[in-house]
Structures are given as C-alpha cells and as structure tokens.
Amino acid sequence: MMAISLDNNNPDNNNNVKKYLVGIRIWSLIAIVIASIIFIISIFILVWTLRSMSILHPSPDIIYPPFLIPGSIFGIIVGAAVITLYAITIFGLNNRKKFSVKLIRVLLILTMFSLPIGTIIGALLLRRINNPIVKLYLSS
Numbered sequence: 001m002m003a004i005s006l007d008n009n010n011p012d013n014n015n016n017v018k019k020y021l022v023g024i025r026i027w028s029l030i031a032i033v034i035a036s037i038i039f040i041i042s043i044f045i046l047v048w049t050l051r052s053m054s055i056l057h058p059s060p061d062i063i064y065p066p067f068l069i070p071g072s073i074f075g076i077i078v079g080a081a082v083i084t085l086y087a088i089t090i091f092g093l094n095n096r097k098k099f100s101v102k103l104i105r106v107l108l109i110l111t112m113f114s115l116p117i118g119t120i121i122g123a124l125l126l127r128r129i130n131n132p133i134v135k136l137y138l139s140s
Helices: 011-055 068-094 099-114 118-129 132-139
Strands: none
Touching: 011 068, 011 099, 011 118, 011 132, 068 099, 099 118, 099 132, 118 132
16 A cells, blocks of 8 residues: 655645645635625615615505515625635635635535535535545645
C-alpha cells in the first residue's frame, strides 16, 4: 500500500489538488449568484408590497396576498445566509482551512435536497472532497 504524502515543495501534487477543487469553487460561485438573485428579488418584492400598501387605502376590493411580506423576508434571510456560507467556503478553500471540508460537505448535502439536479452535483463534488489527497491538502 502506497502512503499518501503531500509535499509543499512538489508543485505537481498541489496543482492536481487545485484542479480537483476547481469544480467546488465554481459550484460555490454559481450558488452565490443564484442566492444573490433570490436576495435581490426578495428585496424588490418587499419594497413593492410595502409601497403599494402605503399608497392604497384599505378597502374590501383590494386583496393583499398575506404571504408576500413574510415570504420576502424569508427570502432575504435565506439568501443572505447562503451567500455568507458559500463565501466562507471559498475563503476556506483558498486559505487551506480545516473547517472548509466539513462546511463543504454540509452545503453539498443541502444542495442535494434543495435542487432537482442537486443530487448529481452533490454526488460528484462529494466524491472530489472525500479524496484523501484533498483532505490532506486542506488539513496541512
């Protein structure tokens, strides 16, 4: 059995590991863009709803959907949380922090449950992050 070692002086191993991590970085950036879109749309819906409620006088003819305000606040909170978590993930990968492996696993599992194609994305990227060389690279 061959021992796995990652020498900081060997640029080939570091380049191979960085190639493994490119997919995770790209998925993190895509998730940040999607969450930013949700965040911005939620802010616009909240502002539009509050503005229309303040302009129009209450009457029985006007129906305000009761889910718009709580739904947009929920979208703002979730969007901000997802953006923050994926930004921390990218920071952890770039600085080779130990916490990034666990955080990436959690975020990929949440991706598997939240998106229709998330199972495929999560499975492919979990296989990459569970590679022993990647774990050694991020823990050193």
